[in-house]
Amino acid sequence: MKEKGHITKISLDERKTTFKEVSCGFTESEAIKEARRCLGCKAAPCSKGCPADIDVRAFIGLIAEKDYQGAIDKIKENNALPGVCGRVCPQEEQCQLTCILNKKGDPIQIGYLERFAADWELEQTIDQRPETKDNKPKTEDQKFKIAVVGAGPAGIACAADLVKQGYDVHLFEALHKPGGVLVYGIPEFRLPKNIVDKEMEYVQSLGVKYHPNFIVGRTKTIDGLRSEGFRAFFIGVGAGLPRFLNIPGENLNGVYSANEFLTRVNLMKAYRFPEYDTPISIGKRVGVFGGGNVAFDCVRCALRLGAKHVSIVYRRTRDEMPARNEEIENAEEEGIDFEILVAPKEVLSDDQGNVKGVVCIKNELGEPDSSGRRRPVPIEGSEFVLDIDTVIVAVGTSANPLLISTVKGLELNKWGYIATDEKCQTSASDIFAGGDIVSGSATVISAIQQAKLAAKSIKEYLQSAS
Amino acid sequence: MKIVYKKVLSDTKEARIVELRFESSTIASSVEPGQFILLMASACGERVPLTVVDSDPKKGILTIIFQEIGYSTKLLGSLETGDLLYSVVGPLGHATPIENYGKILIVGGGVGIAEILPIVRAFKEGGNHITTILGAKTKDHMILQDEIGQYSDELILTTDDGGLGEKGFVSGPLAKILEKDSDFGLVYCVGPVPMMKVVSNVTKPYNIKTIVCLNAIMLDGTGMCGSCRLTEDGKIKFCCVDGPDFDGHLVDFDELMQRQKRFLKEEAQALRKLHECKLKAQIKE
Numbered sequence: 001m002k003e004k005g006h007i008t009k010i011s012l013d014e015r016k017t018t019f020k021e022v023s024c025g026f027t028e029s030e031a032i033k034e035a036r037r038c039l040g041c042k043a044a045p046c047s048k049g050c051p052a053d054i055d056v057r058a059f060i061g062l063i064a065e066k067d068y069q070g071a072i073d074k075i076k077e078n079n080a081l082p083g084v085c086g087r088v089c090p091q092e093e094q095c096q097l098t099c100i101l102n103k104k105g106d107p108i109q110i111g112y113l114e115r116f117a118a119d120w121e122l123e124q125t126i127d128q129r130p131e132t133k134d135n136k137p138k139t140e141d142q143k144f145k146i147a148v149v150g151a152g153p154a155g156i157a158c159a160a161d162l163v164k165q166g167y168d169v170h171l172f173e174a175l176h177k178p179g180g181v182l183v184y185g186i187p188e189f190r191l192p193k194n195i196v197d198k199e200m201e202y203v204q205s206l207g208v209k210y211h212p213n214f215i216v217g218r219t220k221t222i223d224g225l226r227s228e229g230f231r232a233f234f235i236g237v238g239a240g241l242p243r244f245l246n247i248p249g250e251n252l253n254g255v256y257s258a259n260e261f262l263t264r265v266n267l268m269k270a271y272r273f274p275e276y277d278t279p280i281s282i283g284k285r286v287g288v289f290g291g292g293n294v295a296f297d298c299v300r301c302a303l304r305l306g307a308k309h310v311s312i313v314y315r316r317t318r319d320e321m322p323a324r325n326e327e328i329e330n331a332e333e334e335g336i337d338f339e340i341l342v343a344p345k346e347v348l349s350d351d352q353g354n355v356k357g358v359v360c361i362k363n364e365l366g367e368p369d370s371s372g373r374r375r376p377v378p379i380e381g382s383e384f385v386l387d388i389d390t391v392i393v394a395v396g397t398s399a400n401p402l403l404i405s406t407v408k409g410l411e412l413n414k415w416g417y418i419a420t421d422e423k424c425q426t427s428a429s430d431i432f433a434g435g436d437i438v439s440g441s442a443t444v445i446s447a448i449q450q451a452k453l454a455a456k457s458i459k460e461y462l463q464s465a466s
Numbered sequence: 467m468k469i470v471y472k473k474v475l476s477d478t479k480e481a482r483i484v485e486l487r488f489e490s491s492t493i494a495s496s497v498e499p500g501q502f503i504l505l506m507a508s509a510c511g512e513r514v515p516l517t518v519v520d521s522d523p524k525k526g527i528l529t530i531i532f533q534e535i536g537y538s539t540k541l542l543g544s545l546e547t548g549d550l551l552y553s554v555v556g557p558l559g560h561a562t563p564i565e566n567y568g569k570i571l572i573v574g575g576g577v578g579i580a581e582i583l584p585i586v587r588a589f590k591e592g593g594n595h596i597t598t599i600l601g602a603k604t605k606d607h608m609i610l611q612d613e614i615g616q617y618s619d620e621l622i623l624t625t626d627d628g629g630l631g632e633k634g635f636v637s638g639p640l641a642k643i644l645e646k647d648s649d650f651g652l653v654y655c656v657g658p659v660p661m662m663k664v665v666s667n668v669t670k671p672y673n674i675k676t677i678v679c680l681n682a683i684m685l686d687g688t689g690m691c692g693s694c695r696l697t698e699d700g701k702i703k704f705c706c707v708d709g710p711d712f713d714g715h716l717v718d719f720d721e722l723m724q725r726q727k728r729f730l731k732e733e734a735q736a737l738r739k740l741h742e743c744k745l746k747a748q749i750k751e
Contacts, residue, residue: 174688176506176513176553184686213555215688219492242692244702251695251702251721253728260691268512268685274739277512277538278685279732353724400689402707 005034007112015334019188019271019304022330023087026109031116035064038108041100046110049098051449052079052157056095056110063113071117080160080203081153081448083122083195084182086115089445090324122198141466142166144231146458148208149216149403152180154236154435154447156200159208161455162234167462169208170230174215177267180238182444184267185259187297189304193266217403222431231465232430232458235418236451239436240400244393245289249347254283254355258294258394265301283389284308287358289344290394291321292441296328298392299336311337313344313386315363315376341365343376345383347391358386396441407431415440424454425461432458467551470527475609482534483577483609484543485519491526493518493556499584500562500679500711503528504687506553507545512538515684515706517581518557528554531580531609537736558687559710562677564592567651571643571674572618573636573665575601575657579609581679582656589654590617597643597650598622601636601657605629637664648672655679655714659723666714676714680705683728696722 008024009015015022026034038060046056054075062071075082091097091111099107144167148159151173163169177183179196204210216222222233242257244250261280264270268278286302288295291314302310312331314321317340321328332338341363350356362382365374399416411419411427417440418426418433425432434450436442471487493503497518504513520529534543545551562585570589574582579600590596598618602608603626615621622639623631632639636657644650655665656679669676682694682705694705697718703709 174555175686176555184690213553214492215555215558218557219496219555238690240688240690242690244692251697251725253725257692260685260693263685263691269510273732274736276510277508277541277736279729279736281729281732353721353727402689 002037003033004037004106005030005032005109005112007109012333015189016303021192022189025119026112026116028116028120031063031113032066034109035060035113037101038064039100045098045100046095046108049095051094051445052085052452054078054095054114059117060108060110060113063117068117068120072121075114075117076202078452079448080157080206081199081444082114083118083199084153084191085445085448086111086113086118087191087195088182088186088443090443092325094445118195118199122195138166139466141459141462142168144168144462144466145170145229146232146234146462147172147216147222147225147230148234148236150174150180150235150237150435150437151178151200151210151212152236152238152435152447153182153444154238154451155180155234156203156451157448158234158236158434158451158455158458160203160206161452162458163203163206163208165455165459167459171203171208171210172214172216173210173212174237175267176212178210178212180236184263185294185297187262187266187301188271189300190297215402217406222407226430232462233432234451234454234458235403235426235431235433235437236435236447237400237403237437239397239417239441240402241398242393243396243398245344245395247344247346249349249355250393252347252349252355253353254281254389255347255391255393258288258290258298258392259397261298261392262294262301265305271301271305280305282307283355285388286310286390286392287313287339287386287388288392288394289313290396291316291323292394292396293323293327295392295394296323296331298394299331300334302390302392303334303336307390309337311339311386311388313339313342313358313360315341315343316365316373317341320373339386341376342386343378344386344391348385355389355391358388358391359383360386397436399437399440404437423457423460424450425457430461432461467554469545469547469549469551472545472547475531476607478604478606482543483531483580483607484534485529485531485580486542486545487527487529488551488554489526490528490554491523493554494521494526494528495523497521497528497557498561499564499588501557501559502687502710503530503554503556504558504684505530505542505551505555507538507542508552511541511552513685513687514538514542515558515681515687517584517679517681517710519580519583531577533577535577536733537740540737540740555687558706560708562588562654562679562711564588566593567675569595569597569650570652570654571640571650572596572598573601573640573653573655573657573661574598574614575636575661576603576607577609578657578661578679579614583610583614585654585656585679586614586617594651595619599624599636599639601625601661602630603627635664636661637668640665641668644668644672644674648674650674652677653714659719659726662714662717663719663723666717666719670715677711678714678717679710680712680717680722681710682722682725696725 435447
């Protein structure tokens with residue numbers, strides 16, 4: 001069997017003290033080695049496993065032939081965010097799961113190959129890139145303006161697909177930087193922000209008109225935009241509202257939602273305070289409640305900010321954690337502690353209103369619940385005090401009503417997210433939606449998948465309207 | 467977002483109060499009384515929430531007034547006419563519902579007096595009879611008494627040292643007024659949190675609806691982070707999307723005051739690094 005391409009990581013010392021990207025990705029020779037391991041199966045099960053419909057077999061073949069430009073062009077036919085997806089997609093559940101070599105436990109490392117192609121292109125100077133503009137005359141429906149609300153993964157993907165179809169696409173973002181969760185949520189050491197910036201530059205180079213600091217629903221309403229000639233809308237504003245634990249002491253100083261903690265650190269760059277002005281206050285002993293990717297981003301940030309002891313506190317066991325295995329392993333390597341089968345009951349205060357500990361109770365696993373995971377059952381009398389001075393709550397989010405409460409006639413589902421049909425169309429015929437504001441907290445790639453489907457539906461809608 | 471006007475309203479040795487006007491046409495045409503913006507002075511800056519004190523939709527100009535109390539407000543105060551702001555987003559928060567309550571009392575303290583101006587004007591236009599009480603530390607700390615006075619049927623000033631108006635805090639004249647006549651439909655109050663707490667305590671026995679305008683520590687301002695959470699009637703609320711107006715009789719002021727201290731240590735650290743020349747270099751960047 002051919003030898004695998006090898007991935008290196010930066011040193012553990014650097015990982016614990018800096019926000020540098022942990023994984024170095026493939027070198028050129030390792031990428032070629034890996035690409036040449038691909039069997040090029042006729043059925044290409046890898047492509048069927050890709051939610052963004054990337055022609056995986058084709059781009060791997062091009063890397064094997066050292067045609068990197070060809071490879072990245074092939075990926076970008078379907079995915080405007082290859083540098084992002086190559087890093088944060090759970091490939092082990094998608095393209096790599098369906099790879100025929102996975103049967104022997106060694107699938108092609110498709111994510112790292114996608115990242116290699118994307119990074120290769122970003123290193124080339126702009127003028128070497130192929131000209132993407134076309135000057136074909138516009139059809140009637142292409143003259144319509146489309147508003148894409150939210151410049152996260154869903155919004156960017158939808159805007160890119162629509163602008164490629166020749167539409168006049170405006171992308172509105174509430175924050176001062178584009179990227180959504182890619183910039184406020186996912187830390188630099190997993191996804192360097194210059195990658196997001198450059199992929200956003202690419203989307204703008206396709207012709208998308210970008211409007212930062214614009215809160216649709218507040219700065220202007222959907223109705224206001226309709227009166228300015230916008231004929232279709234895509235809402236991809238993310239899930240938004242942080243959930244808390246609903247236990248006493250949750251508003252004490254030293255309790256953060258994961259969103260607040262990560263936004264301070266990542267978007268506002270509090271890890272470089274006081275060079276950047278936004279502060280973060282972190283204690284010596286940090287406990288992060290939750291077991292998803294966000295919880296792991298929080299523990300690994302807390303460690304890098306100088307906390308002496310950082311734990312994941314999770315109510316089930318490692319097997320039930322929703323986080324990617326790769327993230328769990330990274331955290332273990334970096335010395336993160338795991339408090340499993342533990343649930344919080346009350347945050348304790350010192351005489352200054354700061355956190356001085358958390359009363360927790362031990363759990364055991366019972367019967368499976370509706371999610372199929374075994375339900376945590378508290379063990380009576382097993383309470384103990386977890387010795388921590390900073391609490392980060394990473395137990396998910398719920399629907400942010402800021403925009404959706406300002407739109408008349410928009411039906412919501414029972415969780416408060418936007419209800420859509422199989423074509424991503426909402427109860428308001430000119431409004432389409434995708435990503436976490438439809439599905440609740442999910443992955444970057446599932447948001448992209450819905451956004452691409454919505455882009456197709458918007459095209460059909462506008463064609464039938466013209 | 468170019469600054470078109472700057473005026474120092476109060477220049478005492480503790481902290482200046484500064485008025486800035488800047489271009490922001492979209493917000494100027496949609497903002498309503500009580501709403502705020504989030505502003506970044508530089509690319510490295512904090513997102514600072516500030517109430518819109520005035521707006522000129524025709525010229526596309528917004529007015530803000532702030533006290534140079536911390537690092538970011540000092541940075542903002544160092545900007546001059548012609549300088550550019552890095553980012554401005556809004557309008558945020560719910561506008562204050564303007565109704566005809568008959569007689570209302572409006573109470574402002576410190577730099578919070580600035581936030582009174584759009585409110586008193588709107589309530590006056592809404593047909594209310596307005597008694598306004600403004601409190602400041604000294605005569606030199608008092609701002610906007612003429613502007614606010616023109617919309618008030620009665621204006622009472624207080625200073626801690628008695629150098630202007632009555633000596634003492636706003637709660638003094640407030641209590642006296644209510645003892646004589648408690649027939650007010652609303653008390654609206656903006657100022658330091660301890661002042662809003664005291665005012666709410668004074669009005670509570672009379673059961674007069676009391677709105678306080680709160681300014682908790684914010685980050686994104688769109689409900690995403692929960693930094694500005696506070697407790698009203700035992701429930702968690704977010705100042706940015708549920709407020710900024712809250713029921714003064716139901717807010718947990720002690721918790722709010724505690725949470726305002728979250729970053730005191732870091733704030734002191736930021737102030738230490740503050741040097742005028744560095745600021746200027748940063749802004750020009």
